[in-house]
Amino acid sequence: MITASFQNVADPPWEHVKPLRVGPIPTGLGTPNAYVLVENDGAPFMRIDVYGGEDCYSFEATCVWREFVVIGFGSRVHMVNCQTQETITFELDSYFGHFYPGAEWLIIASGRRLLLIDPTGSVEWKTEPLGLDGVIVDSIESDLIQGRGEWDPPGGWRPFQVRLDTGEKIGF
Numbered sequence: 001m002i003t004a005s006f007q008n009v010a011d012p013p014w015e016h017v018k019p020l021r022v023g024p025i026p027t028g029l030g031t032p033n034a035y036v037l038v039e040n041d042g043a044p045f046m047r048i049d050v051y052g053g054e055d056c057y058s059f060e061a062t063c064v065w066r067e068f069v070v071i072g073f074g075s076r077v078h079m080v081n082c083q084t085q086e087t088i089t090f091e092l093d094s095y096f097g098h099f100y101p102g103a104e105w106l107i108i109a110s111g112r113r114l115l116l117i118d119p120t121g122s123v124e125w126k127t128e129p130l131g132l133d134g135v136i137v138d139s140i141e142s143d144l145i146q147g148r149g150e151w152d153p154p155g156g157w158r159p160f161q162v163r164l165d166t167g168e169k170i171g172f
Contacts, residue, residue, distance in 0.1 A: 001040075001041060002038060002039070002040050002045065002064050002069070002082055003038070003039050003064065004036050004037065004038045004039075004062045004063070004064055004069045004071075005036070005037055005062065006034050006035070006036055006060055006061075006062055007034070007035045007036075007037050008034065008035070009035065010035045010037070010047060010049075013044055014035070014037055014044060014047055017044050017046070017047040018047070019032075019047045019048065019049040020046060020047070020048050020049070020080060020085055020087070021048075021049045021051065022048060022049070022050055022051070022071065022076075022078040022080070022087055022089065023050055023051035023052055023053065023073070023074070023076060023078070023089075024051055024052070024053035025051050026051065030051075032049035032050050032051050033050055033051055033052040033073070033074075034050045034052075034060065034073065035047060035048070035049060035050065036048040036050060036062050036069065036071050038069050038082070045082075046069070046080070046082070046085070048069065048071065048078075048080060050071060050073050050078070052073055052074035052076075053074065058095045058096070058097070058111070059072065059095065059096055059097055059098065060072060060073045060096070061096070061098065061099055063099050063101055064082075065099075065101045065106050066119055067081055067082050067083055068080060068081055068082065068121065069082060070099060070106065072096035072097075072098075072099060072108065073096060074095065074096065075091065075092045075093075075094065075095055075096065075110075076089055076090060076091055076092060076096065077089070077090045077092065077096060077108055078090075079117070079121050081121075088121045090108070090115070090123065092108075092110040092111075092115075093110060093112055093113065094110045094111030094112040094113075095110065095111045096108070096110060097109035097110055097111055097134060097135055097136070098136070098137070100137050100140065102140065104118075104119060105117065105118060105119075105124070105164075107137065107140070107145070109135045109136065109137060109147075110135065111131070111132075111133055111134055111135065112129045112130065112131060112132065112135065112149075113126055113127045113128065113129055113130055113131075113135060114126070114127045114130065114135060114137070114145065114147075114162060114167065115127075116164075116167060124167075125166060125167030126167060127162055127167045127168075127169060128169055129149075130147070130149035130160050130162070130169070131148075131149025131150045131151055131157075131158075132149075132150065132151050132152075132153070133150045133153040134149065134150040134153075134157075135147060135148075135149045135150075136148050136149075136157075140164065142164075143163060143164045143165055144161055144162070144163065144164060144170075145161065145162040145163075145164055146159070146160070146161050147159070147160055147162075148160065
């Protein structure tokens, strides 16, 4: 089973694992902002050095979804294919918020909207802005996503409903 975790350092045996680098990599490399350490059945499998540039780092998360290690950091999401190490990067219009994985889709929440990623790693849809400083999914049932967007921080949350198949906002 493949697992992934954020770490601040790459201690032994990780310092000897050849890194895959994602994000805005500075000239001369420098020290990454974070490390994502990927294990396969408890053994070191892949080390991903994460660079964030000058981004806001409100939230960070990693998950294993299908054949991808998915990393949310700063204003980007990186999807690293575990088999090929091919990387897909999405620039978000705000900071990364949360992942909501399903069997056939991965929903990414930024500070402003939701994106649905299909099994190939492509963006199937993006919602209109659902908030100014945070978007949270409360439930996904049948073909409906229900959540809240913060429009008037702090605490000015408003509910929303979005169609799972199209990303279209409905109601409210």
